[in-house]
Amino acid sequence: MEKIHSIDLMGLHEAEQEKSVDFQPTTFDQYLGQEPLKEKLAIYTQAAKMRNEQLDHLLLFGPPGLGKTTLAQIMAQVMGVAIKLCSGPMMERTGDLVSILSSLEPRDILFIDEIHRMPTNVEEVLYSAMEHFRVDVIIGQGVGARSVSLPIHPFTLVGATTKSGALSAPLRSRFGIIERIDFYTDIELAKIVKQSAAYLNIAITDTSALLIGACSRGTPRIAKKILRRVRDFAQVTNNNNANEQLVCEALAFLGIDHTGLTTLDNMLLRKIIEHFNGGPVGLETLASLIGEDAQTIETVYEPFLLRKGFLEKTSRGRQIPRTQIAALTKKFLGQDLIE
Ligand SMILES: Nc1ncnc2c1ncn2[C@@H]1O[C@H](COP(=O)(O)OP(=O)(O)O)[C@@H](O)[C@H]1O
Ligand SMILES: [Mg+2]
Structure with a gap:
């Protein structure tokens, strides 16, 4: 199926450009909005700095583009430490993570984007790294190979995820601070x-x-x-x-309309109206109808539609709320609904 042209909400191709040409906040004051969250993080970072200790491991969750990476960078700036940015799917082998962890200086921040997409064996390396600041490495080969546990410098892991539910329980439990970052007004x-x-x-x-x-x-x-x-x-x-x-x-x-909906949002709502009379319809069915994967719809598109009341989740699938059906039918099919 042909992929619909729609603004790239994940910002995969945008991030580089926006960082090089656009303004980037480097202090909590320049980071606008999110006041309650900012206040908490400012206190945590100040306190850790005064104690000359690393910050607790922090998990940030929320849809893409809300400022998770930026917050981590500001925290590093305030603490006066370095930050290493990497992403879960980027780390394919345990060795990738071990070498990053061993290169960290005391109190540095390691930022792992899309942390829920880290392969399980790589994720397991994080457990002892986060808890005891140690990593297990294999020395030697074949029958002579043995595993030794090596110390690393105390560091802070900042994990970012679009979907907190996708994180494994053992990983989640190792974060001292878990914060949600929400849409802006x-x-x-x-x-x-x-x-x-x-x-x-x-x-x-x-x-x-x-x-x-x-x-x-x-x-x-x-x-x-x-x-x-x-x-x-x-x-x-x-x-x-x-x-x-x-x-x-x-x-x-x-391709953004006056309510902020993108081409893909509109396509999604339109399909539910056109093919399912407003729903309910399963996520997988919807995903295949619009040629986008279910996970992306769920974590990138849906949160905003739910928040704006264009969509509802029910036990039988997604549906358009009754109050919106007439207006959306008119919008997409150009006809009044005959009740
Ligand atoms: N609170 C904010 N104030 C000003 N600019 C922000 C704020 N939050 C995010 N931005 C800007 O929006 C863009 C996306 O932020 P980013 O931190 O990359 O989001 P995320 O990591 O959550 O996907 C960046 O250009 C960033 O500078
Ligand atoms: Mg980011």
Whole structure:
């Protein structure tokens, strides 16, 4: 099946670009929104720093693009330690993780993105590393091979995951702090847009910033991406003023509608209306209908749709809430629902 063109919510191809051209917060003050979480983490990092100790291992969970990596980087900055960034699926063999762990200096932060996707045997290396700051390595070969336990420097593991339920119990239990990072409000996103606009030298009105905020699915990565497209449109039309018309053009270009739904979100809702009369329908069926894998739908697309009340989870599958059916039928099929 043909893959639908939709904005890349995972940000796999965006991360590099956004880090090189766009503003990146390096202090808790520059990190806007998430006040309760920020407050807690600021206290933990300050306290650990004063004790001259490593921070407790921290697990951050929440959808992509909400600022998990950025938070870990800020924490390292505040602690005055180095941070190593890696991702679960990237580590294929236990040796990969052992060599990273042995290279850490005291109190350094090891950030593992998508930690739930680490192979099981690699994950097991983490257990004694996290708990006793030791790793087991095999020395020698064949019959003479033996396992020795070597010390490593005390470090802090910051794990990030889009799905906390996918984490194994033994791994989860080794985190001292488990925090959830939630979607941003439109106003918080508007502030993030203005912060980036100032850095990128774009004149933007409050209304335009709020318009971008309202269409960003509660996600800073998307807000910043829209802003960068607005900047492109401003540049080619030789107009340094990011007005609402330019914002609308950028949104259309990215396939985002005025409620913040992407092409894929709309496709998903449309299929439920068109083929299942509003549902319920199983996740796997939906996934195959729109050509996206079930895990991605569940962790990347669904949380926002659930939060906005466009979708409901029931024991028999996903369905459109009754209150939304009439409006969505009209939106997708262009016809009024005859009750
Ligand atoms: N609270 C925030 N304030 C300002 N910018 C933010 C904030 N959270 C995230 N960002 C920006 O959004 C983008 C995505 O953040 P990132 O930390 O990579 O998200 P995640 O790791 O959760 O996928 C980055 O460009 C980052 O600078
Ligand atoms: Mg990240």
